[in-house]
Amino acid sequence: MTETQNKDSERSALPPQAVVMQMVVGAWISQTISSVTRLDIPDLFKKHGPQTALKLIQEYGVDAKPDHLERVLRACASVGIFTEDTQGIFGPTALSDVLTSSSPVSVKKFTEVFGNSWWKVWSGLHDALRTGHAQASAQLGMDYWDYCKANPKEMEDFGEAMKSNSHNSIRGVLEYCNLSGVRKVADIGGSFGHLTIELLRKYRNLYGIVLEMPDLIPIAQRRLAGEDKDIVSRVEFVGGNMFDGVPSADVYILKHIIHDWDDTHCIRLLRNCYSAMVGDGRMICIDTVLPPMGDTGGDLAKFLDINMMVFHPGKERTRNQWEALYKAAGFKIVSITSLNDNFGTSIVEGRKV
Numbered sequence: 001m002t003e004t005q006n007k008d009s010e011r012s013a014l015p016p017q018a019v020v021m022q023m024v025v026g027a028w029i030s031q032t033i034s035s036v037t038r039l040d041i042p043d044l045f046k047k048h049g050p051q052t053a054l055k056l057i058q059e060y061g062v063d064a065k066p067d068h069l070e071r072v073l074r075a076c077a078s079v080g081i082f083t084e085d086t087q088g089i090f091g092p093t094a095l096s097d098v099l100t101s102s103s104p105v106s107v108k109k110f111t112e113v114f115g116n117s118w119w120k121v122w123s124g125l126h127d128a129l130r131t132g133h134a135q136a137s138a139q140l141g142m143d144y145w146d147y148c149k150a151n152p153k154e155m156e157d158f159g160e161a162m163k164s165n166s167h168n169s170i171r172g173v174l175e176y177c178n179l180s181g182v183r184k185v186a187d188i189g190g191s192f193g194h195l196t197i198e199l200l201r202k203y204r205n206l207y208g209i210v211l212e213m214p215d216l217i218p219i220a221q222r223r224l225a226g227e228d229k230d231i232v233s234r235v236e237f238v239g240g241n242m243f244d245g246v247p248s249a250d251v252y253i254l255k256h257i258i259h260d261w262d263d264t265h266c267i268r269l270l271r272n273c274y275s276a277m278v279g280d281g282r283m284i285c286i287d288t289v290l291p292p293m294g295d296t297g298g299d300l301a302k303f304l305d306i307n308m309m310v311f312h313p314g315k316e317r318t319r320n321q322w323e324a325l326y327k328a329a330g331f332k333i334v335s336i337t338s339l340n341d342n343f344g345t346s347i348v349e350g351r352k353v
């Protein structure tokens with residue numbers, strides 16, 4: 001029996017109050033992992049090998065108190081993030097590797113932002129429930145997109161966090177969306193263009209447009225430096241407001257966009273795509289599709305829905321709700337392909353009716 005199986009069977013033997021307590025204090029684990037990641041400790045272990053807490057501080061300049069840092073490292077080791085020996089030397093594991101900046105599947109920025117500004121917004125959940133209002137304004141002083149505009153570092157970290165969270169969906173789009181013969185794809189709210197760039201890498205005759213908030217464009221363009229010249233020549237970043245209009249294209253991709261908005265905004269955006277679409281075109285959204293009422297599966301998808309509740313006037317949607325949105329904008333859904341992740345991420349593809 002593996003260690004994980006052991007832990008699973010231990011948990012199923014626990015009384016209900018212990019199971020609930022484990023769920024409730026899960027927030028401790030999340031915060032602790034975020035904190036060591038913000039101190040770059042996974043990167044330091046990867047670069048310099050196992051170390052004591054004291055050495056991390058004295059030799060590598062980690063900004064922490066030795067005793068506190070050691071306690072935090074021990075807590076992380078207890079959940080498998082680091083190794084720990086009898087001499088108080090801690091080291092890297094496969095889990096800490098994904099918290100490094102150099103991992104090809106890095107979730108470093110996601111983890112950092114999660115424990116920082118996002119955590120503040122989540123503290124307003126109870127008020128969101130009572131009032132029906134998203135809480136970014138109450139907790140950060142403005143809505144989240146304005147907060148990003150006012151804080152360029154947050155804007156860059158958010159984009160990097162989105163990229164971190166895109167590995168599976170990019171793989172899915174490359175596998176399931178055939179863009180052979182397509183001339184132009186528009187990635188609406190496409191952040192740094194991580195999805196578009198991979199599509200252009202696969203389809204050598206494809207052109208891509210990324211529509212984003214104007215303040216994000218210089219950051220995205222700077223990050224393009226070093227990318228294959230042929231790809232750079234086929235991608236265009238356009239600053240604008242997607243609710244005012246979208247550039248013309250054959251295929252529209254909206255990845256993790258629809259879930260940020262209420263139905264009125266979503267229908268306006270989908271109609272903008274409809275109007276600007278060349279010919280019959282294709283409307284592709286990548287987002288969660290929630291299971292129908294009565295199906296208690298999809299736990300992370302349902303908590304992602306709460307994330308949308310607390311951050312934006314947005315939500316995750318069931319198949320029926322997706323069909324209603326597409327229909328209201330003049331599209332019909334032709335396929336829903338699940339990417340089989342914990343978040344219920346799916347490719348929802350539609351065409352003009």
Ligand SMILES: C[S@@+](CC[C@H](N)C(=O)[O-])C[C@H]1O[C@@H](n2cnc3c(N)ncnc32)[C@H](O)[C@@H]1O
Nearest residue numbers: 162163166189190191212213240241242255256
């Ligand atoms: C949840 S992120 C998704 C980013 C990217 N599509 C991905 O999945 O990695 C939403 C994106 O929408 C952009 N955005 C928000 N409001 C916008 C608007 N009115 N017009 C254009 N882009 C907008 C944000 O800057 C952000 O990059």
